[in-house]
Amino acid sequence: MSRSSIQVLAPDVISKIAAGEVIERPASVVKELVENSLDAGATQVSIEARGGGVGLIRVSDNGEGIPADQVELAFHRNATSKLASASDLETIASLGFRGEALPSIASVAEVEMFSLSAGETAGTLVTIREGRVVQRASRGRPQGTAVTVRNLFRAVPARLKFLKSSATENGHIANLVDQYALAHPEVRFLLYMEGRASLRSPGTGQPRDGVAAVYGIEVAQAMLELDNGDGEAPRPRITGLVAPPRLARASRGYLSFFVNGRWVQSRMMARAVEDAYHGLLMVGKHPVVVIHVSVPPQDVDVNIHPSKAEVKFRQDQAVFSALQREVRRVLVEETPVPHMEPSIPRLEPDPARTAPMMDLAPLFAASPSPGPAPQAAPELPVLRVLGQMASTYIIAEGPQGLYLVDQHAAHERILFERVVAQRESRQVDVQGLLEPLTIEVSPRQQESLQERGEDLSAFGFQIEPFGERTYLVRAVPALLAGQDLAQAVLEVVDTLGEGAESDWQERVAISLCCHGAVRAGQVLSPEEMRQLVRDLETTNMPRTCPHGRPTTVHFSAGQLEKEFGRH
Numbered sequence: 133m134s135r136s137s138i139q140v141l142a143p144d145v146i147s148k149i150a151a152g153e154v155i156e157r158p159a160s161v162v163k164e165l166v167e168n169s170l171d172a173g174a175t176q177v178s179i180e181a182r183g184g185g186v187g188l189i190r191v192s193d194n195g196e197g198i199p200a201d202q203v204e205l206a207f208h209r210n211a212t213s214k215l216a217s218a219s220d221l222e223t224i225a226s227l228g229f230r231g232e233a234l235p236s237i238a239s240v241a242e243v244e245m246f247s248l249s250a251g252e253t254a255g256t257l258v259t260i261r262e263g264r265v266v267q268r269a270s271r272g273r274p275q276g277t278a279v280t281v282r283n284l285f286r287a288v289p290a291r292l293k294f295l296k297s298s299a300t301e302n303g304h305i306a307n308l309v310d311q312y313a314l315a316h317p318e319v320r321f322l323l324y325m326e327g328r329a330s331l332r333s334p335g336t337g338q339p340r341d342g343v344a345a346v347y348g349i350e351v352a353q354a355m356l357e358l359d360n361g362d363g364e365a366p367r368p369r370i371t372g373l374v375a376p377p378r379l380a381r382a383s384r385g386y387l388s389f390f391v392n393g394r395w396v397q398s399r400m401m402a403r404a405v406e407d408a409y410h411g412l413l414m415v416g417k418h419p420v421v422v423i424h425v426s427v428p429p430q431d432v433d434v435n436i437h438p439s440k441a442e443v444k445f446r447q448d449q450a451v452f453s454a455l456q457r458e459v460r461r462v463l464v465e466e467t468p469v470p471h472m473e474p475s476i477p478r479l480e481p482d483p484a485r486t487a488p489m490m491d492l493a494p495l496f497a498a499s500p501s502p503g504p505a506p507q508a509a510p511e512l513p514v515l516r517v518l519g520q521m522a523s524t525y526i527i528a529e530g531p532q533g534l535y536l537v538d539q540h541a542a543h544e545r546i547l548f549e550r551v552v553a554q555r556e557s558r559q560v561d562v563q564g565l566l567e568p569l570t571i572e573v574s575p576r577q578q579e580s581l582q583e584r585g586e587d588l589s590a591f592g593f594q595i596e597p598f599g600e601r602t603y604l605v606r607a608v609p610a611l612l613a614g615q616d617l618a619q620a621v622l623e624v625v626d627t628l629g630e631g632a633e634s635d636w637q638e639r640v641a642i643s644l645c646c647h648g649a650v651r652a653g654q655v656l657s658p659e660e661m662r663q664l665v666r667d668l669e670t671t672n673m674p675r676t677c678p679h680g681r682p683t684t685v686h687f688s689a690g691q692l693e694k695e696f697g698r699h
């Protein structure tokens with residue numbers, strides 16, 4: 133191919149390239165529009181999405197509005213009312229400041245803006261197609277702004293191709309609105325998905341009411357309050373709500389962080405919180421938290437990410453330790469902390485992990501002891517059960533020495549193969565419930581249920597919609613009998629929304645087995661242990677649980693001889 137000469141790109145090409153950074157998917161449009169409404173001081177924001185947001189997105193607010201002579205200006209690249217000089221960048225208090233959202237959206241969709249500002253008698257309606265104004269009109273409306281976005285990415289087929297199903301895109305939108313409803317309890321949020329009311333936050337200003345709207349009343353009532361701000365105002369200030377460990381979830385999707393009112397993704401903050409919960413949660417469980425970090429605007433750079441989803445603190449470490457300390461304080465005050473002697477010397481603190489550990493409460497040993505590596509041989513010999521240790525491990529003898537069997541992991545393996553086989557042969561053991569169980573779901577869980585709820589019946593679930601964000605569970609897989617059903621069902625629903633679409637069945641099966649399996653700490657009778665070991669021997673992959681952890685640890689006769697100096 134011959135080399136083309138260098139040319140400056142045409143403005144519409146530049147716009148499309150820039151739009152690609154800011155507008156990744158329909159939820160990005162919702163984010164930009166909702167942020168504009170919040171910047172305009174709205175106390176009510178309603179959001180409507182159709183066709184996964186590709187068909188239509190409409191965000192209406194009762195904010196300050198835009199004067200008639202400035203409505204078109206709002207669509208110019210780098211036109212903003214929020215920033216006057218470069219020095220203002222140091223102290224940004226608004227969510228927007230680059231003046232690129234509206235032009236970006238207008239370059240990849242049809243946009244209609246309808247706004248009225250204080251003192252005006254008629255609102256201004258402007259329609260923009262392919263970046264050009266195609267209609268101007270004057271009509272009555274109350275103060276505020278409504279932006280309607282249609283046919284998103286129609287002119288960018290490459291982008292359209294990468295979008296997921298409508299249900300998945302709706303899930304992203306629902307999650308985004310959830311986050312803003314959590315962050316701004318003083319604003320009434322209304323979300324309509326495909327014509328259905330999906331979220332309604334009351335706008336009372338009480339953070340707990342925001343949580344109730346998003347996660348349900350039970351979680352809201354149980355949340356513990358954070359605030360490190362009494363007395364000497366320390367910086368950074370940490371406020372918000374964290375759920376007690378018993379309400380932990382199976383995914384990290386319930387960690388919400390806001391920096392000066394802006395929703396951000398932050399591994400550093402997630403790690404600080406998980407550190408604070410360390411030793412209080414079962415493996416694979418994650419907390420529900422809604423945390424605000426407030427720092428003076430000059431101590432945080434909000435201009436490091438195209439969609440402003442990440443921020444950079446001037447003092448990362450101070451934020452990490454303030455966060456970890458405050459969350460740990462509240463948890464320790466409210467929760468009995470389990471005491472356990474570490475079985476190995478405490479690990480040296482890892483210098484890469486910035487903050488010092490708090491010495492408020494003893495923590496579990498940070499890693500398992502370096503025991504003998506599980507053997508590679510996939511099969512398990514016939515074992516003779518000798519007893520149980522710590523109500524957690526079955527001690528057994530085999531032809532090649534001593535075996536310790538992790539009862540929970542082993543049972544998970546047995547159940548997993550059973551669930552998979554039953555599903556394939558369509559002979560699932562089902563437990564009907566005499567009284568249906570009512571569960572309350574978040575908008576995101578609702579999207580998952582709408583998409584996959586029927587498929588769950590192949591596993592033995594019978595779940596029916598029952599009013600707004602409420603479902604009736606009429607039957608569950610028999611292996612869940614005797615478990616906390618509401619929690620089990622909600623966790624299965626959570627697993628639907630995570631990870632790749634292709635392996636959701638496997639995730640559901642794993643989640644079921646984890647719930648149905650005997651727990652560590654459960655005393656087993658000799659007969660129960662024998663049965664469990666026999667069942668494990670007959671599985672296809674007896675050496676590992678479905679999560680990939682070993683079910684058995686083997687000490688060979690030779691190893692024992694060596695340990696006892698019998699050579």
Ligand code: ADP
Nearest residue numbers: 168172206212213228229230231232233234277
């Ligand atoms: P930015 O938010 O970075 O300023 P945008 O492209 O998102 O850039 O918006 C451009 C301008 O349009 C804003 O600075 C604001 O003055 C005006 N604007 C946009 N949406 C609204 C709204 N909902 N209410 C009032 N003004 C708005």
Ligand code: MG
Nearest residue numbers: 164168228233
């Ligand atoms: Mg904006």
